[in-house]
Amino acid sequence: MTTSQHxxxxxxxxxxxxxxxxxxxxxxGKLALVTGGYSGLGLxxxxxxxxAGARVVVPARRPAEAEAALAGISGTEVGELDLAxxxxxxxxxxxxxxxxxxxxxxxxxxxxxxxxxxxVGPGWESHFAINHLGHFALVNHLWxxxxxxxGARVVVxxxxxxxxxxxxxxxVQFERGYDKWLAYGQAKTANVLFTVQLDALGAxxxxxxxxxxPGAILTPLQRHLxxxxxxxxxxxxxxxxxxxxxxxxxxxxxxxxxxAATSPRLEGMGGLYCEDCDVAEIxxxxxxxxxxxxxxxxxxxxxxxxxxSAGLTGVSSRT
Numbered sequence: 001m002t003t004s005q006h007x008x009x010x011x012x013x014x015x016x017x018x019x020x021x022x023x024x025x026x027x028x029g030k031l032a033l034v035t036g037g038y039s040g041l042g043l044x045x046x047x048x049x050x051x052a053g054a055r056v057v058v059p060a061r062r063p064a065e066a067e068a069a070l071a072g073i074s075g076t077e078v079g080e081l082d083l084a085x086x087x088x089x090x091x092x093x094x095x096x097x098x099x100x101x102x103x104x105x106x107x108x109x110x111x112x113x114x115x116x117x118x119x120v121g122p123g124w125e126s127h128f129a130i131n132h133l134g135h136f137a138l139v140n141h142l143w144x145x146x147x148x149x150x151g152a153r154v155v156v157x158x159x160x161x162x163x164x165x166x167x168x169x170x171x172v173q174f175e176r177g178y179d180k181w182l183a184y185g186q187a188k189t190a191n192v193l194f195t196v197q198l199d200a201l202g203a204x205x206x207x208x209x210x211x212x213x214p215g216a217i218l219t220p221l222q223r224h225l226x227x228x229x230x231x232x233x234x235x236x237x238x239x240x241x242x243x244x245x246x247x248x249x250x251x252x253x254x255x256x257x258x259x260a261a262t263s264p265r266l267e268g269m270g271g272l273y274c275e276d277c278d279v280a281e282i283x284x285x286x287x288x289x290x291x292x293x294x295x296x297x298x299x300x301x302x303x304x305x306x307x308x309s310a311g312l313t314g315v316s317s318r319t
Contacts, residue, residue, distance in 0.1 A: 005272055005282050005297060010265055012277030014215060018048035018254040021277060025262050028053035032261070033096075033103055033142075035059050035083065035135065036110025037076075038066035041157070041214055044254035045107055050075045052262070054105065059092055059138075061110075083110060083134025084120040086313060093141030102148035105261045108135040108156040108191075117178040124312070125173045127187035136194060137315045147205040154198060155260045158191035158211040158273065158296075163283070165189060166295040167305060189296045192273055194309075196302035199271035208270030210260040215248040215276065273297060 012021060027049060037046040037058035046056050050073050059081030060066035066078045079095065082088040111131040118126040124133065139146070139154060146152040164185030168174075174183055195209035202209060259277045260266065273280050273292035283291035295301060310316035 003282070003297075004269060005279065005292065007278050007281060008265060010259070010263070010278040012255070012259065014248065014276040015252055016255045016259075016277045017249075017251040018044050018258045019051070019251065021255050021259040022048050022052045022262065025052055025264075027105075027262065030054045030104040031057065031101055032105035032107070033057045033059065034107045034109055035081070035138070037107070038069040038078070041250055041254045041257070042107075042109040043069060044250045045109060045258055046070065046076060047073055048251075048254060048258045049105070049261075057096070059110075081138075083130045083138070084126065086121060086134070086137055086315070089134055089137045090141060090315075093138060096142065097145060101145065102150075102152070103142060103145045104149045104152055106139070106142070106146065106152065106154045107257055107261055108139075108154070109257065110135075111157065111187075113159075113161070113184050114180040115183075116180065117174070123173065125178075125183055127183040128172060128190060131184075131187040132190040132194060133309060133313055135191075136309045137313045139198065140310075140313075140315045143205075143207075146202070146207050150206045152202075152207045153261050153266075154195070154202075154207060154209040155257050156191045156195050156209070156211045157214060157257055159184075159188040160213045160275075160289045161185050162188035162192055162213075162296050163286075163289050163293055166293070167193070167301060169304075172308070189293075190305060192292065192296040193298075193302040193305045195273075196271045196297055196299060197306040200299070200302070201306075203270060208266075210266070210270065210272055210274055212256045212260055212274040213280070214253045214256050216246065271297070 032049045032054045034046050036042040050056050056076045059079045061082045063078050063080045070076045079092050081092040120126050120129045161184050165182045168186055192211040195211040199209040256274055256277050260274050281291045283293050
């Protein structure tokens with residue numbers, strides 16, 4: 001199989017920060033949209049893009065909290081958006097489109113991990129609904145603003161967690177038994193597949209798409225995990241302090257999504273999964289949790305997911 005899914009020698013690595021990948025890049029006059037851009041990696045991403053001159057729109061489920069978090073970062077604005085509620089997604093998109101502005105960079109950063117079983121919308125499993133379907137609907141609603149840019153990039157934050165589960169076509173909504181880690185894993189696989197098909201459909205309209213693993217970082221993403229679980233994983237010690245030396249800082253964790261959104265090295269490319277500020281290799285061996293699993297970049301699986309997602313949400317700018 002011929003593929004561009006190989007390292008390109010970016011010159012960066014796992015310890016590179018978002019600030020470092022932005023050196024020499026001027027985003028003045030560009031508009032970026034970062035979901036969840038007021039907490040954890042999203043906040044560092046917003047800071048890096050704004051510092052490079054971009055106007056950053058931050059859709060937020062808790063607008064007041066977002067406003068407070070972004071108060072010290074110039075060039076930002078907040079809009080109300082709940083990814084679990086498709087009516088909220090449509091309302092946000094309609095208001096944004098009313099401003100007549102094109103979107104140059106969009107980073108689908110918001111998400112949940114290992115949450116207790118919860119049903120949203122018409123009974124959808126929450127990881128799949130929030131991490132994937134909400135972003136799927138948002139991108140499709142905003143298609144005209146993305147295509148108007150003439151060179152937009154959409155970056156979707158996935159995870160090495162995709163290694164734990166391919167798409168479960170026989171039980172996508174976990175109606176026959178729930179497992180929080182498999183639910184998270186399937187949603188992260190969906191994130192990767194979404195960008196594969198988005199890039200295939202969007203390239204002729206100037207829309208290129210990438211997905212990524214940001215690395216292991218202690219952020220509010222772990223809010224659903226008990227301390228005992230994280231101690232057992234070796235992530236933190238009994239006092240709650242970071243114990244794993246391989247964990248990244250939030251600014252290091254934000255670097256790969258910022259790099260994927262802005263690096264000139266990725267011009268003319270798309271549909272790729274990245275990690276440690278470079279394009280990742282294909283992971284042919286199970287159990288290593290490095291690189292991207294073949295099922296997550298399979299074009300047939302990506303097209304199937306797009307059709308399923310369009311059917312569930314009733315939203316698709318492209319068939």
